[in-house]
Amino acid sequence: MIALVAPGAARADDAPSADLRYTTDIIGVAAGGERRGVRWMGRLDLDLDSGTDLFGVAGAHAHADIFLLHGGGFSAREAGDAQVVSNIDAPYAIRPFEAWVEAPLGGGVRAKAGLIDLNSEFDVQSVGALFLNSSFGIAPDYSQSGLNGPSIFPVTSPGVVVAIERPRWTIRAAMFDAVPGNPDHPHRTLPGPVGRGGALLSAEGEVKVGDGGELQLGAWYYTDRFARLDGTGRGRSAGGYVQYEQVLAGNEKTGGLRGWLRAGHAAAEVNDIGMYVGGGFSWGTDDLSYGIAVAHARLGDPALRAFAAESMPRRRAETAIEVTATRRLSKWLQVQPDVQYVRHPSWGAAADALVLGLRLHFAVK
Structure with missing residues (x-):
């Protein structure tokens, strides 16, 4: 699961606005996986922004994103991979994805609620x-934690x-309801009851390093x-991550x-994925760009032993x-051909998969 909106992308302009976006994948397994097959899936978003100075508060604004998802299930039924090769692959749903209010508190501090x-x-x-692969949005050591994932795509x-x-650094802290939606009813429109599984606490710091x-x-x-995966009671779910990015040459x-x-890294006692390493390179401009990336997700020892105990040994x-x-x-159409090769999908539950895809981005403002 993964979100498609980068920080600040939904920030309002001076006037209220409404944008319509549609992202669609035509994607298929050319070899390996669970089975060969082609699927059409998509995500239609209606973005609504209030404009600034909401309720007369300087800089305050509200944002809502209501989406429709269709055609999901490609990784589960065709590719067979655990990391999910398309970041719009999700069960059919029509629901509010985001609905929040944000306001500056002064001194470079802002708060957002809703x-x-x-992500x-x-x-x-x-x-x-x-990239299309979900691990390059939010990595699976984080995205596959909890009872229904954290508050990310496809349910928040x-x-x-x-x-x-600050100009050179930022610190963020957050508290989310720990169970987004209803894991037993993925198609439901409204959020589930609050407080069923405690809270998810998140913190992050970022700092500019040198030039770029x-x-x-x-x-x-x-x-x-x-x-716990070994059946010996209950344990804590927690994790941490580090990321570094750098402009290596040229400019956008x-x-x-x-x-x-x-x-x-995630607590392997209660999470299947104990470690993840990924990264890659991109080259180009907003109008034309190329990229190559690798995502490597590793099972923890408890998960490996649990699979073996169920006579389902895994890589x-x-x-x-x-x-x-x-x-x-x-201005309204972008095309993206894509090739992925997945080694040991779902840690060897399916054959190595070659996946070919074409993504189309439509935007109306």
Whole structure:
């Protein structure tokens, strides 16, 4: 699961606005996986922004994103991978994805409250936003934690975010309801009851490094305990991550080379994925860009033993390699051919998969 909106992307202009976006993938397994097959899936978003100075408060604004999802299930039924090769792959739903109010508190401090996409504030891989694989949005050591994931795509939960922003560094802290939506009813429109599973606490700091570099350090923690994978009671779910990205050459106007590396760890006693390492490179401008990236997710020892105890032995790691390119054909249309090779999908539950896809982005403002 992963969000598609980068930090600040939904920030309001001076006047109220409404934008309509549609992202669609035509994607198929050319070899391996669970089975060969082609699927059409998509995400239609209606973004509503209030404009600034909401309720007469300077700089305050509100934002809502209502979406429709269709055609999901490609990774579960065709590719067979655990990391999810398309970041719009999700069960059919029509629901509010975000609905929040944000206001400056003075001194470079801002606060946001409501239905919030955690990935718009935390574990944002800005270079990775080019790619389709879900691990390059929010990594699976974080995204696959909790009872229904954290508050990210495709279902969010109520939360509060406070950020202190300075020219060279930023610190963020947040508290979210720990169970977004209803895990037993993924198609439901309205959020589930609040407080069923405690809270998810998130914190992150980022600092500018030299010329064109940025270092990110983050941590997360669930207040409620989870069943241990070895069946010996309950344990804490927590994790941390580090990310570094750097402009290596050029710039975005004439063609820039950017790279990033992200590593994370989760408590293996209660989470299948104990470690993740990923990263890659992108080259180009807003109108034409290319990229290559690798996502490597590793099972913890308790998960490996649990699979073996159920007579389902697994490989230690699943690795996805993605090569992609984007071309803007007009103000409202962007095309993106994509190739992914997944080694040991779901840690060996399916054959190595070659996945070919074409993404189309439509935007009306």
